[in-house]
Amino acid sequence: MGLTKCCILILCFAGVLSNSINISNPDENQTQPFIEIGGKYYLISTTSTMNWFGAMLYCRKYDSDLAVIESEAEMNTLSSYLTTNGNIGKQFWLGLTDLAEEGKFMSIKDGRPMPYAKWSFGQPDNTGRNEDCVHLWPVNNIFHMNDDHCMVLHYAICELRQPKKSCDVCDLKNFIEKFMQNTNLSNCPN
Numbered sequence: 001m002g003l004t005k006c007c008i009l010i011l012c013f014a015g016v017l018s019n020s021i022n023i024s025n026p027d028e029n030q031t032q033p034f035i036e037i038g039g040k041y042y043l044i045s046t047t048s049t050m051n052w053f054g055a056m057l058y059c060r061k062y063d064s065d066l067a068v069i070e071s072e073a074e075m076n077t078l079s080s081y082l083t084t085n086g087n088i089g090k091q092f093w094l095g096l097t098d099l100a101e102e103g104k105f106m107s108i109k110d111g112r113p114m115p116y117a118k119w120s121f122g123q124p125d126n127t128g129r130n131e132d133c134v135h136l137w138p139v140n141n142i143f144h145m146n147d148d149h150c151m152v153l154h155y156a157i158c159e160l161r162q163p164k165k166s167c168d169v170c171d172l173k174n175f176i177e178k179f180m181q182n183t184n185l186s187n188c189p190n
Contacts, residue, residue: 016152034064034160038077041160042067046090049153051175052133056108057094058160063107066095067159069145075118078157079136079143088138091154094145102126105147109161120144 034041043062049056052066059066069075082092096110105114106122120139124131124147131147134153138144148154 009126021080034062035081037081037090038074040074041068041159042078043156043160044082044092045156045158046087049155050093050182051153052093052097052135052150055156056095056188058156059067059095062158062160064094064158064160067157068095068107068109068115070115072116072118075116075143082143083138083141084137090139091135091137091148092143092157093154094134094136094157096145097132097158098124098147099132099150102132109159118145120146123147 034043043064045055045057045058056066067078070080082090083090096104096105096114097108100106103124103126105117106112107114114134118135123145124134126132126147128149130149133148133150134145135148136143136157137146
């Protein structure tokens with residue numbers, strides 16, 4: 001195998017060459033499409049409801065996380081998409097929780113504080129002292145955030161993981177140089 005093919009193989013294993021946006025579920029014989037909405041890729045599940053923990057695991061099957069909305073623009077774009085695509089009346093889990101410390105909502109994908117909030121009026125209210133997971137629900141045809149009991153059944157919105165920003169071309173170049181120094185390319189299988 002030539003140097004070019006070995007380098008392509010290395011790039012694939014290093015995760016530099018991205019996978020297709022269509023991710024196959026190993027448990028099902030179908031492909032789940034991620035939809036680009038406002039620069040991010042989402043998988044919006046509307047076939048079955050699940051509790052927050054089930055939704056988190058569902059997203060992980062597709063190498064994604066429950067969505068975390070990071071800005072007003074992202075919220076407006078996602079809300080508009082959901083509204084115009086027949087999802088009024090549906091509620092969707094997000095990747096935010098205050099299970100660790102009441103009142104401090106954190107992202108489950110990176111453990112950071114909730115980057116953006118568009119709460120419904122009077123929310124979060126922790127009704128019954130057991131509403132620790134965040135979901136989207138429509139209020140007057142516009143989606144807002146609300147805290148809810150984590151075992152309630154809602155749909156999931158998964159967000160495709162973004163490539164790590166710390167890995168850049170220089171890191172890749174150094175990796176390939178070290179690999180080539182420690183590997184005899186003539187031993188690559190044909």
